[in-house]
Amino acid sequence: MTVYAGQGDPDRSLALLWGGEEPRTGRSGPKPGLSVDAIVSAGIAVADAEGMSALSMRAVGERLGRTAMALYTYVPGKAELLDLMHDRVLAELPGGLPLSDGWRAAVTAWAEDLYACYLRHPWVLQVSQARPVLGPAELTAMERLLAALQPAALAPERLRGAVAALWQFVRGTAATTADARGAAAATGVADEDWWNARSARLAELAPDFPQRFPLLTALQSAGGGAPEDSGREAFRTGLAVLLDGVASGAGS
Amino acid sequence: MTVYAGQGDPDRSLALLWGGEEPRTGRSGPKPGLSVDAIVSAGIAVADAEGMSALSMRAVGERLGRTAMALYTYVPGKAELLDLMHDRVLAELPGGLPLSDGWRAAVTAWAEDLYACYLRHPWVLQVSQARPVLGPAELTAMERLLAALQPAALAPERLRGAVAALWQFVRGTAATTADARGAAAATGVADEDWWNARSARLAELAPDFPQRFPLLTALQSAGGGAPEDSGREAFRTGLAVLLDGVASGAGS
DNA sequence: CGGCAACTCTTTATGCCGTAAGGTTATCAG
DNA sequence: CTGATAACCTTACGGCATAAAGAGTTGCCG
Numbered sequence: 001m002t003v004y005a006g007q008g009d010p011d012r013s014l015a016l017l018w019g020g021e022e023p024r025t026g027r028s029g030p031k032p033g034l035s036v037d038a039i040v041s042a043g044i045a046v047a048d049a050e051g052m053s054a055l056s057m058r059a060v061g062e063r064l065g066r067t068a069m070a071l072y073t074y075v076p077g078k079a080e081l082l083d084l085m086h087d088r089v090l091a092e093l094p095g096g097l098p099l100s101d102g103w104r105a106a107v108t109a110w111a112e113d114l115y116a117c118y119l120r121h122p123w124v125l126q127v128s129q130a131r132p133v134l135g136p137a138e139l140t141a142m143e144r145l146l147a148a149l150q151p152a153a154l155a156p157e158r159l160r161g162a163v164a165a166l167w168q169f170v171r172g173t174a175a176t177t178a179d180a181r182g183a184a185a186a187t188g189v190a191d192e193d194w195w196n197a198r199s200a201r202l203a204e205l206a207p208d209f210p211q212r213f214p215l216l217t218a219l220q221s222a223g224g225g226a227p228e229d230s231g232r233e234a235f236r237t238g239l240a241v242l243l244d245g246v247a248s249g250a251g252s
Numbered sequence: 253m254t255v256y257a258g259q260g261d262p263d264r265s266l267a268l269l270w271g272g273e274e275p276r277t278g279r280s281g282p283k284p285g286l287s288v289d290a291i292v293s294a295g296i297a298v299a300d301a302e303g304m305s306a307l308s309m310r311a312v313g314e315r316l317g318r319t320a321m322a323l324y325t326y327v328p329g330k331a332e333l334l335d336l337m338h339d340r341v342l343a344e345l346p347g348g349l350p351l352s353d354g355w356r357a358a359v360t361a362w363a364e365d366l367y368a369c370y371l372r373h374p375w376v377l378q379v380s381q382a383r384p385v386l387g388p389a390e391l392t393a394m395e396r397l398l399a400a401l402q403p404a405a406l407a408p409e410r411l412r413g414a415v416a417a418l419w420q421f422v423r424g425t426a427a428t429t430a431d432a433r434g435a436a437a438a439t440g441v442a443d444e445d446w447w448n449a450r451s452a453r454l455a456e457l458a459p460d461f462p463q464r465f466p467l468l469t470a471l472q473s474a475g476g477g478a479p480e481d482s483g484r485e486a487f488r489t490g491l492a493v494l495l496d497g498v499a500s501g502a503g504s
Numbered sequence: 505c506g507g508c509a510a511c512t513c514t515t516t517a518t519g520c521c522g523t524a525a526g527g528t529t530a531t532c533a534g
Numbered sequence: 535c536t537g538a539t540a541a542c543c544t545t546a547c548g549g550c551a552t553a554a555a556g557a558g559t560t561g562c563c564g
Binding site for chain 1 (some may be wrong): 262263266267268270271276358377378380381384386388391392394395398399408409410411412413414416417420421423424425427428431432433450453454457458464465466468471474485486487488489490491492493494495496497498499500501
Binding site (some may be wrong): 279280281282284285286318319321322325402 | 537538539540542543544549
């Protein structure tokens with residue numbers, strides 16, 4: 001019945017995300033051979049191993065020794081399964097933070113953790129990030145970021161802005177890095193070579209590139225690779241810019 | 253749901269993006285009734301009107317009075333078509349910038365333009381942002397951002413970080429806003445009501461919410477809606493944080 | 505114990521999708 | 535006119551999510 005193009009029915013997903021496993025007291029019928037948890041794990045395993053495009057209900061069922069339709073006893077559909085997989089991945093994030101070294105170190109640690117988590121499961125970055133799923137792990141991660149930022153004593157509005165900017169930034173840079181890795185893995189060409197090939201092709205197709213894009217050209221030659229290249233570096237320096245922005249509004 | 257994973261063959265996409273229309277001198281065969289441009293336009297029309305999930309080769313062909321297979325004469329496949337559509341959308345961005353009011357105003361204008369463009373074509377946000385397509389419009393947009401930032405005289409490395417952070421931020425906040433709008437449109441519920449319903453459901457499912465997430469709870473009550481709500485506000489204040497960060501590294 | 509309702513899981517089927525393969529027809533060069 | 539070529543078509547294949555219906559299993563209740 002097409003809730004709306006994108007993720008699963010929010011109500012169903014929320015219920016699955018927050019509703020604990022019920023203890024099954026005195027119900028009839030055969031014992032469940034599967035569980036939501038097992039299905040989510042299988043889904044993550046499939047996506048980790050073969051990528052998002054290989055994630056089908058058939059594939060998940062097969063990994064569990066069942067048919068695709070068996071999953072529908074536990075999960076309303078593929079979209080909701082994706083929501084669950086998303087939150088489960090975020091649950092890998094560590095709980096603690098180095099709060100004693102100041103908020104800047106704490107936020108940096110938070111960002112590094114999230115970045116690493118995304119890179120461990122790059123397919124998550126292909127799930128539409130639009131609607132927040134509001135699963136427990138996602139909210140915990142946000143709470144953790146708020147805890148890291150607390151010593152900065154930001155005004156509420158500014159705090160909201162900082163949270164949004166930080167989260168989107170980590171997600172975006174992780175996506176770029178993940179794809180560079182993916183391209184390298186898929187083509188057998190190293191990151192840098194891949195970019196060089198792309199760059200050469202571009203120079204061939206658009207000979208007036210330096211005239212048309214002087215600033216891009218300058219930046220490219222000034223730094224080394226492309227502006228998109230070397231994701232790690234972009235992550236570090238972008239985060240520094242962001243944190244400077246946060247600092248400039250810090251209350252103490 | 254909807255994965256939209258791997259993009260098209262980079263070489264083919266690049267060639268289509270940069271290779272101008274050839275004049276067709278003295279070739280045999282019937283005259284082409286379509287063109288790459290017309291197909292891209294039709295694709296955008298379909299996606300704008302009915303969303304990404306309705307974008308199929310069959311639908312695009314139908315809009316042009318052809319079958320799906322007719323498109324393959326002009327375009328290698330759906331993935332490459334998506335690349336072309338993406339760049340065409342970015343070509344809507346205006347060319348000028350208010351450079352006389354300082355770089356801060358210029359970057360703000362750039363960000364607002366991009367934000368608005370994404371919201372006009374929200375389906376673009378579902379195309380995997382990972383690999384840069386490097387189309388002319390995308391590069392022009394980046395060149396424009398560099399022009400806006402030039403008066404800030406940032407060091408190359410820092411400039412790269414700022415560009416990445418700004419772009420990802422606009423994209424991310426636009427995605428959140430677009431989804432809130434989509435949910436509102438699909439369910440007939442206003443933005444705020446939709447969030448309230450979600451929030452109420454969450455409170456019902458997780459009664460210990462305030463204890464578990466004290467900082468989130470505080471932030472929520474301090475500001476009004478949710479941290480995700482009111483995308484416009486998050487965009488404005490997040491951008492302010494970012495620009496403060498850029499300013500703190502400005503050379504003049 | 506028998507009967508029934510509840511439950512899991514399978515089979516089958518529907519209607520999409522992208523696109524490979526091959527046929528038909530219009531248009532050109534010669 | 536002839537033959538090549540290109541645009542477009544029909545058909546078909548293997549995939550997808552999932553609706554519908556049935557088979558088999560289990561526990562409760564009389």
